[in-house]
Amino acid sequence: EAQVQAAEAAGSSKPRVPDGFVKQRGETNLYWSEKRQLFWKDTDARYYVWDDLAQAHVELHEAGSHDVSVAVGGVCHEHATQVKNVIVKDLIKAATAMRLSMDHLDQPCAMYALYDGHRGGAKGNACAEFCAKHLHGKLLPKLAAFRGYWVDDRLKSALRESFEELDANFLEKHPGVNDGCSAAVALLVGDRLVVASIG
Numbered sequence: 763e764a765q766v767q768a769a770e771a772a773g774s775s776k777p778r779v780p781d782g783f784v785k786q787r788g789e790t791n792l793y794w795s796e797k798r799q800l801f802w803k804d805t806d807a808r809y810y811v812w813d814d815l816a817q818a819h820v821e822l823h824e825a826g827s828h829d830v831s832v833a834v835g836g837v838c839h840e841h842a843t844q845v846k847n848v849i850v851k852d853l854i855k856a857a858t859a860m861r862l863s864m865d866h867l868d869q870p871c872a873m874y875a876l877y878d879g880h881r882g883g884a885k886g887n888a889c890a891e892f893c894a895k896h897l898h899g900k901l902l903p904k905l906a907a908f909r910g911y912w913v914d915d916r917l918k919s920a921l922r923e924s925f926e927e928l929d930a931n932f933l934e935k936h937p938g939v940n941d942g943c944s945a946a947v948a949l950l951v952g953d954r955l956v957v958a959s960i961g
Contacts, residue, residue, distance in 0.1 A: 777807040792819070811909045820910040827869045828953040834874050844879030844887035844943070846894035853905070856898060862906035868952025873898060878961075879943040890943040892932050897947070900924040912951060921949060921958040 779785075783793035783802050792810075793802045801810040801819055809822040834849055850856050853871040857864040864871065877894050879887025904920040905912075925945070944961025 776804045779804065813908065813910055815916070822909055823866050823911040825866050825868050826952060830870055830950070830953055832870065832872065832950065834872075844890055846877040846879070846887075846890045848873070848875040848877075848894050848898065850874075850898055853898075853902065857902045857906055860899070860902055862902055864902070864906050866909040867905060867912065868954075870950055870952070872950045873901070873947065874950075875945060875947040877943045877945050879941060881940045881942055887941045887943060888936055888939050889932055889941040892936070893928060893943055893945060896931065897924060897928055897945075900927050901949075914954065914956065917949060917951065917954070917956045918958070921947065921956065925958070925960055 779793055780795070780802055782795045782797050784795070786792045786794050786801075791804045793804065794800075795802070799811075800822060801812070802808070803810060803819075810819040811822055812818075813820045832851075834851070850873045851870075853873055854864050854867065854869065875894070875897060877890040879890030881887075901920060901924040904924060908916070942961065944959070946959045947957070949956045949958070
């Protein structure tokens, strides 16, 4: 907006195109940066991303920081071999370790999960162990892929799809295993909490 106002004050109708942006063919006011993987519109001087779900350009979401206090802990009894918990207090940092960028998500951004296995043996539960190790690995790429604003339904869909992929992967890697597990997962994004349970 400041760029648009400055252009109007200088007598120009259009703001200066940011470095690295190239006009899109067939578009009158849309520019693309391959390096930044962003669109820019000269009519409002704002950045946009493509939303596959909406099949439209949506404004790039600038992450906000919310004053949310969360106290979380997890304890499992030594004989509770089929129960696992995962606490990821900073998903942004976890994503960085996977070479993903999630700077567009509001903070705090965290995931808390409890996996309660069933039909496992005395040595543990292969399904609960698999889920504890791999759910965040399914979820983080989904959260990194879309840099617009994450509405609640999109967050729910990302969790649902992650569970479905996890289930398919477990069945593929552990054919014939009877172990199963229930899960309760809380995903905190800014001042919103999305809770999912399965099993």
